[in-house]
Amino acid sequence: xxERQVEFRNVSFRYQEDMPWVLRDVSFTIGPDEWVAVIGHxxxxxxxxAKLMNGLLFPQEGxxxxxxxxxxxxxxxxxxxxxxxxxQNPDNQFVGTxxxxxxxxxxxxxxxxxxxxxxxxxxxxSAVGMSDYEQQEPHRLSGGQKQRVAIxxxxxxxxxxxxxxxxxxxxxxxxxxEIMNTVHRVxxxxxxxxxxxxxxxxxxxxxxxxxxxxxxEVWMQGSPRDVFSKKxxxxxxxxxxxxxxxxxxxxxxxxxxxxxxPLNHQELLEELWTSRSIM
Amino acid sequence: MSSSLIIGQYIPSDSVIHRLDPRSKIAVIFFYVVIxxxxxxxxxxxxxxxxxxxxxxxSKVPFSYIMKGLKPVxxxxxxxxLLHLFVTREGEVAFSLFGWAVYEEGxxxxxxxxxxFFLLILVTSLLTLTTTPIExxxxxxxxxxxxxxxxxxxxxxxxxxxxxxxxxxxxxQETEKIxxxxxxxxxxxxxxxxxxxxxxxxxxxxxLFVSAxxxxxxxxxxxxxxxxxxGEGRTKLRELKLERRDWLLFAVFILLAAVLFLTRS
Numbered sequence: 001x002x003e004r005q006v007e008f009r010n011v012s013f014r015y016q017e018d019m020p021w022v023l024r025d026v027s028f029t030i031g032p033d034e035w036v037a038v039i040g041h042x043x044x045x046x047x048x049x050a051k052l053m054n055g056l057l058f059p060q061e062g063x064x065x066x067x068x069x070x071x072x073x074x075x076x077x078x079x080x081x082x083x084x085x086x087x088q089n090p091d092n093q094f095v096g097t098x099x100x101x102x103x104x105x106x107x108x109x110x111x112x113x114x115x116x117x118x119x120x121x122x123x124x125x126s127a128v129g130m131s132d133y134e135q136q137e138p139h140r141l142s143g144g145q146k147q148r149v150a151i152x153x154x155x156x157x158x159x160x161x162x163x164x165x166x167x168x169x170x171x172x173x174x175x176x177x178e179i180m181n182t183v184h185r186v187x188x189x190x191x192x193x194x195x196x197x198x199x200x201x202x203x204x205x206x207x208x209x210x211x212x213x214x215x216x217e218v219w220m221q222g223s224p225r226d227v228f229s230k231k232x233x234x235x236x237x238x239x240x241x242x243x244x245x246x247x248x249x250x251x252x253x254x255x256x257x258x259x260x261x262p263l264n265h266q267e268l269l270e271e272l273w274t275s276r277s278i279m
Numbered sequence: 280m281s282s283s284l285i286i287g288q289y290i291p292s293d294s295v296i297h298r299l300d301p302r303s304k305i306a307v308i309f310f311y312v313v314i315x316x317x318x319x320x321x322x323x324x325x326x327x328x329x330x331x332x333x334x335x336x337x338s339k340v341p342f343s344y345i346m347k348g349l350k351p352v353x354x355x356x357x358x359x360x361l362l363h364l365f366v367t368r369e370g371e372v373a374f375s376l377f378g379w380a381v382y383e384e385g386x387x388x389x390x391x392x393x394x395x396f397f398l399l400i401l402v403t404s405l406l407t408l409t410t411t412p413i414e415x416x417x418x419x420x421x422x423x424x425x426x427x428x429x430x431x432x433x434x435x436x437x438x439x440x441x442x443x444x445x446x447x448x449x450x451x452q453e454t455e456k457i458x459x460x461x462x463x464x465x466x467x468x469x470x471x472x473x474x475x476x477x478x479x480x481x482x483x484x485x486x487l488f489v490s491a492x493x494x495x496x497x498x499x500x501x502x503x504x505x506x507x508x509x510g511e512g513r514t515k516l517r518e519l520k521l522e523r524r525d526w527l528l529f530a531v532f533i534l535l536a537a538v539l540f541l542t543r544s
Contacts, residue, residue: 089497095442095498097413101413105502105505106505108515110506111513114514121516137448139448154505
């Protein structure tokens with residue numbers, strides 16, 4: 001029970017005694033090989049969730065289990081081996097003076113033997129398509145490339161969960177696409193659960209499940225299709241819906257019959273031309 | 280933008296001197312600096328100079344770069360030479376200049392001291408010209424290793440150095456960005472009285488410091504998330520290994536020291 005799972009059991013968290021709760025009674029489970037997107041407003045507690053999973057913060061109430069282990073002072077080093085994190089700012093998480101050194105940093109921390117490190121560096125850099133940049137210095141890389149290195153660094157430790165904490169927020173559209181493609185491929189190739197914390201709606205539509213956070217509570221959970229079909233609810237808490245989803249709404253209002261909520265342009269297109277041909 | 284930026288004065292090449300273990304370079308240079316002060320005959324200076332010059336040639340560093348390193352100290356070399364020339368009053372009078380007698384001994388001492396200076400600066404700048412800052416950091420960590428026993432934070436010191444090296448280009452890019460942003464808002468960095476220009480630096484430094492602190496905080500968090508828990512139980516990717524060439528260097532150096540002590544007068 002609980003193997004390869006992240007489980008939040010009635011977790012509540014606040015930064016200080018006299019401060020308001022950031023998370024209130026949050027419970028959810030993330031299973032093996034799942035891709036879960038966490039969305040919500042600034043201050044909805046979504047980044048706090050990421051930090052709690054990694055033992056960077058500890059909850060005041062409730063319990064968090066990672067891969068069957070309860071997260072506490074004693075287990076954090078093992079937990080951090082299982083949960084890799086990629087942060088928002090590409091520059092401020094690049095520790096090494098070269099790409100190679102940076103990928104090695106996490107492995108050095110976990111005391112891996114040198115031969116294994118050399119092997120893993122090759123492997124993980126090729127997994128993110130950065131093999132040609134092994135000796136490069138960080139200031140010669142683009143933001144997207146730095147984030148790919150950050151993903152490689154996480155992969156090198158071979159965790160079971162990867163959290164992307166708004167990892168694409170500071171990138172241009174091209175960099176964003178690079179990262180999402182990389183992540184997609186990596187997740188398919190390896191046994192990994194992926195947790196993306198994001199504002200980017202396109203990222204959300206690619207996930208297998210969405211957790212919507214609002215004011216420190218889990219507001220809604222479900223597949224992206226389910227979540228986006230409840231537009232009124234999302235708008236209630238000030239969250240936007242993808243353009244395709246909005247367009248579908250207007251079409252429905254105009255009397256175009258749509259059987260299911262489209263997630264992308266392709267799906268809407270399919271929906272439209274098939275419904276026409278039936279008529 | 281700053282693509283040509285090189286920290287320090289390292290000149291990339293694959294010469295023998297470049298490939299030497301940074302620890303052996305540092306150790307040999309340290310002892311070289313010590314034995315330079317024992318030289319007192321033409322022959323002993325000769326071997327020291329031969330060692331330094333042949334290292335310079337082997338390093339394949341263009342001569343102009345080495346001279347550039349010597350530039351700031353030329354004044355000192357010439358000054359000490361002149362000082363000895365005019366102040367020493369021993370031996371025979373060699374010649375007189377503007378009615379001031381210059382003694383033979385002064386000439387010799389002046390030349391010797393300047394040569395010492397020259398040699399010291401030559402070998403130490405060879406170190407920085409042929410060794411990357413990160414190699415020097417690694418070597419320092421290794422060489423100071425024994426100090427761990429007396430609770431000296433060797434690992435932390437080395438990590439601080441390597442993170443500084445890592446962030447110098449980042450902060451320089453940032454400085455460039457901020458200075459452009461401030462210039463576009465009318466801050467004038469280039470003209471005006473010295474006092475005004477110093478004042479203009481304030482709107483540059485304040486945002487730079489704020490962001491540097493923010494970076495530090497985020498970096499610390501990222502390091503922790505990646506399992507950093509101090510030097511204890513940590514393995515290292517970059518490995519220093521003594522090769523045949525290092526042992527050869529030691530042998531040559533010991534020979535040099537022996538010849539030097541034998542030829543002292």
